Amino acid sequence: MNPDRPAILGGAPLRPDGPPGWPPRDSAVDAALRALIETGDWGRYHGPHVEALREALSAMHAGANVHLCAGGTAAVELALIGAGVEAGDEVILSGYDFRANAANVLALGATPVAVDVRPDTWQIAPAAVLAAFTSKTKAVLVSHLHGGVVEMPTVRAACDRAGVALIEDACQYPGAAVRGRPAGTWGDVGTLSFGGSKLLSAGRGGAVLTAPTPAGERIAARIRRYVGRGNDLSPLSEMQAAVLLPQALALAERTAVRGGNAATLRSIDGLKPLAPPPAREASSGTVPAFYKAGFQYDPAAFDGLSRERFCAAMRAEGVAFDPGFAALSTLFSAKRVRFEGDLPHASEAGRRCVVLHHPALLTGGEDLAAISVAIERVRAWAGEIAAAVPVSSTSQSLEL
Known part of the structure; x- marks a missing residue:
């Protein structure tokens, strides 16, 4: 057999054990899980880990207010709600994006308005965003995808001129910086995901980031009112927070x-x-x-x-x-x-x-x-x- 023959044609694969798994073994995460068992925090409604994670994420994101939730998709929907998106509104987003973002807009009775991307980076094109504004536009939802970078200063300026909210989906982008600012802090509200394949992984989970400003607090207050049902509608557990914290620090x-x-x-x-x-x-x-x-x-x-x-x-x-x-x-x-x-x-x-x-x-x-x-x-x-x-x-x- 030709030793260079591809595996798909019957040759020997270069990596017979397959790609590296995720999440990897992490001694700090192992220690956090053992501590949960010893303290019983794994089964508590309230404990120290959620608050510690919130503080760590806030420090990573220029002092942003952090609302932890059940997933990245939930975080985007909460961001839309916090931005005041309602039935009949329009939300501009990329024509190349994760399908849940458009589905979240539809779930609120609003209309997704899909615009084109830049030909070189396949990130949302600021000129296309500007051309799509109408009297019904309530928000612009942008996602940094696949290592690419959205031109946030230009999009930010366009939203400010139009008086519409900017939602920055950084679910693929935790730990990144865009023009010297942490990803997720350019928007009026930003989102993170802690899904099982993500860079910060807890199987599920997410976060909504709002600026420590009066406008940001209004967005955060809308989110709190929406999820506050006696219990949180979309919580992140103590167990998830405990395994996320050492990952965030690394x-x-x-x-x-x-x-x-x-x-x-x-x-x-x-x-x-x-x-x-x-x-x-x-x-x-x-x-x-x-x-x-x-x-x-x-x-x-x-x-x-x-x-x-x-x-x-x-x-x-x-x-x-x-x-x-x-x-x-x-x-x-x-x-x-x-x-x-x-x-x-x-x-x-x-x-x-x-x-x-x-x-x-x-x-x-x-x-x-x-x-x-x-x-x-x-x-x-x-x-x-x-x-x-x-x-x-x-x-x-x-x-x-």
């Missing part, structure tokens, strides 16, 4: 490690990173986070191999590449979402984005080296992979 160091390792993948033909070049990051005070390291996949650089087959071949080698999000235009009908034009770049992102899961960027070593080796192996055999590997239909029905 986040800055781990962000630096992931960023340095991601920089080694910037010169691969056919995979253009969505993150800005490191030199530009340093000069602007921007520090990306890499929950998913995103790339613009060019099939022509892989002998016409489809994105789906490329990802399947990389997975077979034990390297965790996956297709990115679907464009919102393939998930929602125009009866539910207002699309500002054809959104060609968002559609392109939905067809061509690939993402590398972050655990390999933290471990480095063989896990990191295997990425480039696997990519070149797939490139060398792309023609045979295309001919031999079936791909199930990836079409997605519109939600009516």
